[in-house]
Amino acid sequence: MAALSLQALDDLDEPELSVYARDALAARGLPTGRDVEIVLGSSTLPLSTEWIALPPLERSRAAIRFYKGVGVFAPARADSLLALTRLPEDATDSTIAASVAKITDLLVELSAVDVRKTSNQWLIRRAGRNDLNETDEAAFELQWTDLRIWFDHGLELLTADILAWHLRSDPASKWTATLNPHVIGEGDQPHLLVHCRSGQEASDYEPDSLTLMWTDGTSLLPPQEFQLTQTSPRDFESAVPTLPTKIGLWQLIVEGLPKRPRLSAAISVVDPVVVSIVPTGRRASTVDWAVQLRSQVRSPINGRINLQTPLSWTGAPGTSLQYSLEPGEASELHFAVTPDFDVAPGSYPLRWTAWSNTQLIGEYETQVDRPFAWLRIGPLPITDPDKPINSPYAFDRRIDLAQRLQGLESTVAWTKLPGGRVDPEGFIVLESAGNQPGLHYAFTGFVTQSEDAVLELASDGPARLFVNGRRVVNLERWGGRREAEVRFGSGTNFVVVKLADLDGSGARFRLRVRDIDGSELRAVGNKLEHLLENYAYLARARQGEPGSVQRQTLRLVPIRYLDPQADTVSVVGSFNGWSPASTPMTRLENGSWQVKIRLRPGRFEYKFAVDGSDWIPDPNNPAAVADGFGGRNSVLRID
Incomplete structure (x- = not known):
């Protein structure tokens, strides 16, 4: 049977742990026929994971295997082991017991490899510094003397001297x-x-x-x-x-x-490959990220840069580009980051990982903003703030995109924002209107299934934020950032947001919307067609020759759409002011929808409004044109 002894060094009292250690070894299946000696020492014993500096008496024990923070000796007797570890000065019975458990686990692990050779010696020496421990790691400089290492290779002893390791x-x-x-x-x-x-x-x-x-x-x-x-x-x-x-x-x-x-x-010393990632440009929803590489090593290197985009983005959730650099060469890789048009407004994380051959050399994370799409009118003359600008411009009642309004010295038309001016912080930048002051009005709309939301408005100047006709934020002349909690109803909510009193001379503004608990807004959709609950949405559609319409005869035109899963479908178009309530369709038994409308000869654009939120072009009509907002309108011609 194997013999077990438990010793204590220095001033530590030997605890009553021999029975515990013996039982622990037996429970862990240590092979019989090998004596085990466990030596517990105080923190004064110069033993660490970096350095082994043993007293001459202990060093003469010859074979040591240093593994997982424990020195394991194989003394002259090939069938015995000695485990040496260091304990804190205030070690208690429980910490000693934990150390013994760790050592017994280690001895079982080592017993799987036969430690028969008495020459398996690890001995590290430094001139005049045999007492160096890990706390002195940063203190010494370039004064290596020698390093001798003997080790076993599997069950066969293969030894080598490594001498004169100089830095x-x-x-x-x-x-x-x-x-x-x-x-x-x-x-x-x-x-x-x-x-x-x-x-x-x-x-x-x-x-x-x-x-x-x-x-x-x-x-x-x-x-x-x-x-x-x-x-x-x-x-x-x-x-x-x-x-x-x-x-x-x-x-x-x-x-x-x-x-x-x-x-x-x-x-x-060999210099590394330098990798940096810098945004080189920004558009409404696109960032051209340049990955800059510079090699300072003395041999060619190959690698790749991986880009991981959010899973919520449509299409591939990432991409990978390869690079090859000669010594001293610099290069750039370009990732054009373009969220899909249907991505909800918000901030999205982007993550790069850089590899050199098979080695990961670093990673970098940033975010890209997807701003809200807005309709803007302005600049308009500044008037008495207590009175509406003019009754035709009472935007709380009507948005008419075909109407040009009297602005500063000329008429101004509706435009779509952002128009290419989004700064790195996600702010929409209004084009300067010269030195003349003037006000802008901006509108956006979104659909959400959240009942509560927080709207955050940030602006360089004064601005007022209205939600479904109710003012919720009023930034005073000093500008800044304000938040407002807004409660919607249950189910699907159509939200119209108006931004008033924006200064037209280079102002910046940004709107962010989130759930009241801080998470992303559920099922948010930022399609400007959602300006329909409180406003009449009129597209800039050419509706035939002016003056000739009144003399032409009305035609009865059947329109059909197939969607068995839909609950409601209506047809919206240039013939009904793009109002879903104007022309509802009737469901037939086969899951199709139909309506007959009377139209004069001319050219009309239209879509199907499905369940009140999705506006879909006619899938059976190949004639279509851009709707000005990133989508397509179907085209109907009546001769």
């Missing part, structure tokens, strides 16, 4: 390094990790190369056995967002080394 660099660059000689079981291929980092700016890097050679000058391993990921610890350029990247890491996979070869290695 070549200008001492002024203040480079430090940490060696983590962990033999971590990944199949039968232990590997050595060397971690280098700098506290200096990236501009201080001095590109060089890594050389790994046998002492006789022959190459150690083929180049593909080495993997390098290197990046800067901070931005190269403060003016642009540089992708954060990982600290440089060399990974050496050792396979089939001959008997006790001597390996010398020299490593120095």
Whole structure:
């Protein structure tokens, strides 16, 4: 049977844990025939994950395997183990018990690999600094002496001396390094990790190369056995967002080394690939994002940049572009980010990931705004604020897009916003009307199934916000940002928003709408056809030759539409003022809808209003024209 002993070092009293430890080992299935000695030491014992500096007596025990924060010795007797760990000075019975449990788990794990060899020794030495621990990690500089590592490769002992590991660099660059000689079981291929980092700016890097050679000058391993990921610890350029990247890491996979070869290695700084992402332009709903790349390594590199767009966007939720850079070369990749027309207004996250070969070198996230679409009229003359501008312009009663109004020194027409002027913060920018003051009125509409909403208006100047005819926000002359909570009814709500008193000389404004709990507005749709509950929506439609209409005979025209799932369907068009209530259709037994209307000869544009919210062109009529709002109107000609 295996023997178990529990020892305490320094001034720690030996707790009554031997029975616990023995039972824990037995429960974890430690093979019999091996003695186990567990040594518990206080924090004064210089043992850490980076450094092992043992007293001479302990060092003479020879074989040590340092794994997962615990030193595991294989003393001269090949059938015994010794586990060494460090405890805090104020260790309690419970923390000691936890350490013993961890050690027993580790011993069971190690027992799967036969630790028969007494020469499996890890010994790290530095001249005059044998007491170095992890707290001194950042203190030392470029004064490596030597590093000797013996390790086993599976069940066969393969040893190698690694001598004279020097970090070549200008001492002024203040480079430090940490060696983590962990033999971590990944199949039968232990590997050595060397971690280098700098506290200096990236501009201080001095590109060089890594050389790994046998002492006789022959190459150690083929180049593909080495993997390098290197990046800067901070931005190269403060003016642009540089992708954060990982600290440089060399990974050496050792396979089939001959008997006790001597390996010398020299490593120095290699500058990383610099990746930054900058928006180079902005339109109403499109951003041209330029991904800027610059290589400072001494060999060609290949990689890709992936863009992930929100799942709520129609079409592909992302894209990927490849790049290839020669040493010192700079390049750009361009992503044109265009939300679909039906995407609800709001802010959407965009996420990039940058790869160099198979290594992730960083990621970056930003957002793109999809603003509301507005109808705008102005600039109009400033009048007494207590009186309406003019009775024909009482917009609370009617929006007539075909009507030109008297503005500043001339007539002004309705226009659609945004017209290409959206700044990086998502503000719509009104074109300047010169030095003459004037007011603008803007209208938008949306459909939502939310009963409560918060409308946020931000503007550079005075503005008033009306929702379904009720004023909810009044920005005074100093401008700013205000929020208003608005309660709608249950079910589908048609919301008309009016923005009044906008200053026409380069003003900016932005409207954001969200649920009262902060989430996105449910089923929001920003189609300007929704200006229909309180307003008459008149499209700019050519309705035949003026003056000849009255002399022509009315024709009875049947119009049909097939949609068995619809609850209500009406036909809207230039012949009825685009009003869904004017021409409802009748449902037939086969799921189709029909209406007969009397029209004079001429050209008419129309759509079907399905369930009061969706405006759909006639799928059976190939004749269609743009409706001016990103969609299509069907065209009907009566001879």
